[in-house]
Amino acid sequence: MGETVTRLIFFNLKSEVDEYVKKYGSNNSDYLCIGLNPIVFAYLKKKNLLCSNTLPYFTNDSHAQILRQSDLIITWMRESIQLPHLNNYILYERFCIHYYLWLIEIVVNAIQKYQPKDVCVFSYEWVYVKSLYGQPFEKHLSCIVEKAARIYNLRFEKIILRKESFYFKYYLGYLVSILKFVGRCCQLRIDVFLLSFKQYLSQKKIIFYTTSAYNLESLVGSFQKKYSNCIFKLLKGPVVLLFEMPYFLMRLFWKSNAPDIFKQKIYLEEINSILRTKANLFLYKGISFLDFLIQKNKSDLFQYLLNLSLWDIEIQRLLKRIDPSLIISNGNRDDDILLAELCNLNNVPSVLISHGSHVYPKNESERIEWGEHGMSFLRAPFSHFALQTPLSEGYLDVFPSRSEVIKTGPLIWGFPIQVRQQEERKVKKVKIILHAGTYKYSNCLRPYVYETADEYIQSICDLANAVEKLSDTILIVKFRPGYELNVKTLRYLVPFSKKVVLNIEDTFLDVLAMTDLLISFSSTCIEEALQNKIPVLLYGGGGRYQHVPATEIRPNESTKESAVYFIKEVQILGYGINKILELNSKNDTTFLFDSYIYPKPIRMSLGEHLIW
Structure with missing residues (x-):
């Protein structure tokens, strides 16, 4: 992409792309179109427009900066506002704050990077929206771009779109x-x-x-x-x-x-x-x-x-x-x-059996986000918590609770897999790598500790390119479609092949049963793999975050066998994957997983403790 950009155009929806092409065509080589979600970005590419996703403008520093800003706001809110359902209010207020900060960060960083002469955005009239989250039709983007244009003395164009059918809806x-x-x-x-x-x-x-x-x-x-x-x-x-x-x-x-x-x-x-x-x-x-x-x-x-x-x-x-x-x-x-x-x-009596993974926060950004995330989980006022893995104890060390802890082992996730498929695969000598992760939509961001949709796609593309160069290795991508990223878009943006396979229909446990290595950024599936003594590679998000402490793989340095590995740079991804597969196939490494699993003698029966 050339650095000479005279106009920036921001897109939230595919319909905006159609309107823009109708008005300006697609032959403006110095106009840069920025798609704010993968579906729109893919559509821009299909229209042969000079385009970009959000990755260059929402960086790892951006994650940390908007977290610090939202923490200042939320800390003050908790001190100044008294409500019967304050945590519910702050949950959604915070999602909205993150959405607005995310938009500002992208718009301002794009303007500073290219220093265009003018900016263009779409705005809607006759649209009635009801949502607890920020929505494209609510004019937030157009207002932010207009304010930024004033600050940087840019020409501003707002293309008005009318959706009168929304009145009836x-x-x-x-x-x-x-x-x-x-x-x-x-x-x-x-x-x-x-x-x-x-x-x-x-x-x-x-x-x-x-x-x-x-x-x-x-x-x-x-x-x-x-x-x-x-x-x-x-x-x-x-x-x-x-x-x-x-x-x-x-x-x-x-x-x-x-x-x-x-x-x-x-x-x-x-x-x-x-x-x-x-x-x-x-x-x-x-x-x-x-x-x-x-x-x-x-x-x-x-x-x-x-x-x-x-x-x-x-x-x-x-x-x-x-x-x-x-x-x-x-x-x-x-x-x-x-x-x-x-x-x-x-x-x-009440008991929480969390469907999520709760881990020890290792820095200020993690403390902020996991602290707020836990308000609905291990910081909520349940009388009892059922802890399914020891990792949750690290969370409670930082965020203590008066609730009684019951160490149960896996109850609703982390179930034992069937090993028959593993044995069949070993005969064929094919290594299976599974990518399974959780990204967050732009209007319900969990900055720093989760990937954005664009980061999620980039991670899969990195892995796909690395696996293509590895012999006897297959990458399976386990995917759940959403409104910012669907199957059609993922297939368009990721180079799938015979060695890089998309999986939607099978259950996670069925795919995990044939896996030699799980790759993820931040997800409960990390703990599910560890419960089944399958090694995990933490990768994605530009290397800003480790969901659990891991052994980092660096070139020209010796690496010890581990249950969890971490790779920061894409350049050594292929080397690192090969290294992990080699290390964990040489010897019996099952003992490495013991610290992630509650021993059966100390597990408590939830039923006998609370029901009987």
Whole structure:
């Protein structure tokens, strides 16, 4: 790519690319198009436009910088704002803050790099958006680019797009959301009545679990077979409602609680005034994003919190009417923190069996992000934590908890794999490398400790190029599609071949069963591999992060056998992979994994500890 760029154009959606090509064509060699997500970037490439993804403008330093800025804001918020559901508010407020900072970082860095004469962006009219996250249609990007253009004295062009059909969808969404929320509350009341009657007749304990996903339902099924004196019931979560509850429904369902809800509404409206008192906190690289937050609060977050309070009332009614013996959660729901708090108030035991990996933070950036991440997990007020691996103990060393710890070993992940496929593969002498990772969308970033979508793709491309040069080696990419990166886009951007294979259909454990080496950046799959004594290579994100302490591979230096390895530079990736496969095939290395696995003699039975 040439360095002479006279115009920068920022794209959020494919439809914007079509509009731009229609207006300006595709033959402007000094116009640089920046796609803010992989789907758009791939579409720009297909249109033969001079284009770039976000990698050059959102660097490892960018990750650390926006974390420091958001930490200043969130620390102040926790000290200055008092709310019934403060952690829920901060969870989504923080995602929005990261989204705005991410946009500012990309726009400003691109302008500073190329020093163009003008910038161009798209903006939308007649679009009604309801979301807890930042969305392309909300004009954040166009406002940021316009502010940056003023700072750097650039010509600014805003191309207006109108989406009038969104008006109908907005009000349809309003009606459907209200009906779903009220319907869920009515269903919960009916369940409470029937369950309390069943409990009275059977004299059995009632145990709730919060999701059928993440293998939690399978775990509960094993409990059901073992503990016949208990009734296990799925407690469905709330419908996320971002619209105001109609007055007549408030009077009909929550009449006695309406005054408290009204007081909360008044206080929520004062929060924006509190934010304005610290306007300097919301200024980054000369660009203020305070107005974005205030608008997001008004249109979405405040109403979400008010409706969460209505759900709070329903859960309190359930706990008082039924008095369950235990609530089992895995931390994937909007109301998990609420449930834990209400269980404490009502002396109901609760246990978190986290679906995530929680590790010791090794520097300030990791401390900030893992600390906030844990607010819904190992820092939430559950009465008990089920620790599935020793790595979680390192997290609790930094973020202590009053909750009782139960060292259970794997319950909902980290299951033993079937080794039959491994034996069959060894006969063929083919080495299988598995890449499995978790990237974060741009509007729900977890900076530093997770890859962005563009970083995720770059890591896979690096691995694909390295594996092509290795003999008798196959790379399998285990992939979960999302709205910023789908299968079609991944196939277009990654050089798949007979040696580099995309896998979507098979379960992770089925693929892991044939694997010699797992490669990842940050994911629970790292711990799943370690539980099965499969070596792990940590790679990606420009080498900024090690999910767990690892043996770094450097050229011309001896490397000891290890369970976890780390490669920082792409230039030695092929050499490093060969080295790992060689080291871990020479001798019996299973003892290297012992520190990641709870020995069976010290494992405690969750059922016997909390149910029996």
